[in-house]
Amino acid sequence: MAKIAFILLCHKDPDAIIRQANSLTAAGDYMAIHFDARSPAAHYTRLRAALKDNPNVTFAKKRVRCGWGEWSLVRATLGTVEAAAEAFPRATHFYMLSGDCMAIKSAEYAHEFLDRRDCDYIESCDYFESDWIKTGWKEERLIYRHWFNERTQKRRFYALYRMQKRLGLTRAIPEDIEVMIGSQWWCLRRRTIEAILAFARKRRDVMRFFATTWIPDETFFQTLVRHLIPEHEIESRTLTFLMFTDYGMPVTLYNDHYDLLLSQDALFARKISPEATELRRRLGVLYASEGARFQISNEGRSLFRFLTEKGRGGRRFAPRFWETESSLGRERELLIIVCKKWHVAKRLVERIRQVTNIPCIEYLFNEESCALPDLGGIQSTMGKRHRHRRALMRMLYDYYETERLIVCMDPANLDLIEDFGRDRALTRILEVECQFSDAYLIGHAKRVGLAGDRTPFETIERLLPTVRNDMTHESDRIRDAQFENYQRLREIDPTEVNARTLERFLSVPGATAQEIAGAEHLFAD
Structure with missing residues (x-):
């Protein structure tokens, strides 16, 4: 039977993480936690103290200061995956989560689902041919080196980009690599994880390349899985249900989304509001339940589009x-x-x-x-x-x-x-x-x-x-x-x-x- 090692990257609310870890490991699964080095040391200390007696929980050996869009997120993920692979030799699957994710099926259902097909679940679309990137940079993410964070060091970020563009300092993508892109919320088999870790140790050129790309958590694992694993063993989708607004922001889920979430063809959902205490309670009870049956209709995203793509209700005051x-x-x-x-x-x-x-x-x-x-x-x-x-x-x-x-x-x-x-x-x-x-x-x-x-x-x-x-x-x-x-x-x-x-x-x-x-x-x- 499938045993899941959850890879949890988090940076806040240690009490919620403690509840999440205890809930997910109660069914016999495992969890490896990376707590952002930018977060207060006291929170990390409380987290370790509360979970030290749980044998199914481990922590990344090194905490990384993470920033959105940076290589630091991939580095933290790799460290946490390595800790999980070493600590939990019986884990068959490694599932990427955040502190805002919660299970929307029972553990029994999740295990049966993963046993049903021997494959990796990771969204991976052709970087250049697909329309996964709707707006903004595409080729620029890869062919230029990005050493600064666009959100926290905007001036340096764009100054470095303009300098490289002016001087023609582009670089080639490693010849044997076909870059893919997709959601960072994946579920990979143990042999896939072991192949990625071995590849990372062997191919320092590829690691150097991705280390200075922009938003590599959307490309690194997606590219390596396609490079290392036969196509028929990959299902290009995420098992985490999430929706985005027209502005590219994740849709937050609340108490009244419970029935909708259960009917989605996914095992987890993101992003659950911290204020949705009743939803969190009901989903926690559901995960531990036995014999639960789920009617999958998968209408969540289409319903959201139906309600939001109507356009703004205001009038247009000037003619075209x-x-x-x-x-x-x-x-x-x-x-x-x-x-x-x-x-x-x-x-x-x-x-x-x-x-x-x-x-x-x-x-x-x-x-x-x-x-x-x-x-x-x-x-x-x-x-x-x-x-x-x-x-x-x-x-x-x-x-x-x-x-x-x-x-x-x-x-x-x-x-x-x-x-x-x-x-x-x-x-x-x-x-x-x-x-x-x-x-x-x-x-x-x-x-x-x-x-x-x-x-x-x-x-x-x-x-x-x-x-x-x-x-x-x-x-x-x-x-x-x-x-x-x-x-x-x-x-x-x-x-x-x-x-x-x-x-x-x-x-x-x-x-x-x-x-x-x-x-x-x-x-x-």
Whole structure:
């Protein structure tokens, strides 16, 4: 059975570390601790005194003063790994942790998981070909030497960089090394750890190279594992669940994240808030439990993206530069049908096409496949349609030789609706208010990637209020915008009421509006 040696790098809160060490070793696993040399000596003394009688805990032989982005983090890790390998010969796996990490599965589950497949778990992507680095330096991290810390010695850091760049003092990557990059939270087998330690003793050239790269904890182990271990024995992912904000900062987890964490395909999670005492208590009890079963749905990151990638709620007060000299035309009318259920809006505009001569275009700003005429390429990609939205609409008016045009938009496109609402043309908005059954919401959650066919029903039940509230929020924002020519067509209203709404929106005779509103199965799913 798997036995884990946890490699813990920490720098604060010795009491929390003591609890973490006792909890993780109670199930028969091990822990090797490195306590940052920058931290108070009294804290380190208390830590050693509290854990001296625990035979499953050891400490790195030398404390290192660690700094973010420095080689010191890798040096501290190597020292702690070496101490663990020497002290715990029965350890089969070495798992990298921080003081902010906690187990989100039971020890029993973790051991069975690691026994299931003989491989190393480490995220390792091609350094140059992957898009792991989103912004900032890439090649510069490697080909220049970095002796100063960018956060604490910014002036020296950039002065050294500029000098090397000016003088052309670049260096080559060791010829037999293919640099990889990935998360520093890995789980490696014993033979992999032993191979890395042996390589580090033998290849001083590679060690010198990484020692002056920038942020080597994202490249050193990731590169060496790929260099030393066959590809089929590596699973390129981390077993630690973590999320990042748009600003690249780790998302902090609190008491109400318990159920979400248990459903993730991971063994640990980071970063648990120090104030989440109830979450820490419940996860500690869980780790020691037996017979616990877990329904893995893995919706955590997609749910976070769903809630945060909506964009800012504030209005845009100035037009884009490409729109300042353009207007749809004062004499034109733009009729916008806003509906979350796209199939309902498409059914409605198809009926309008049948009984009126108004050109209707479906979700041109939402669906790449929306049928559009050839307008010289401006319609070819979603990016072009959004960037040149007014030029696109003017060309559509000209193509159809009309002064009135109907388009469909999703309620999430409030920025587009507001843009067109401020145009000199007459803009009318019809919001189609539908009822959302649980079955529809479940389907929507699957379409946007929040759930899958194997997502447990209990997880879906937790997601439904979030999805429903999000749709309600989108509708509320449209009403709060207080558009001058706003109408609402509601599924729950009688056909006669909806016909009067359509009569005003379309400026058509009452009989024509009645014919449209009376269409069979208009709101059916």
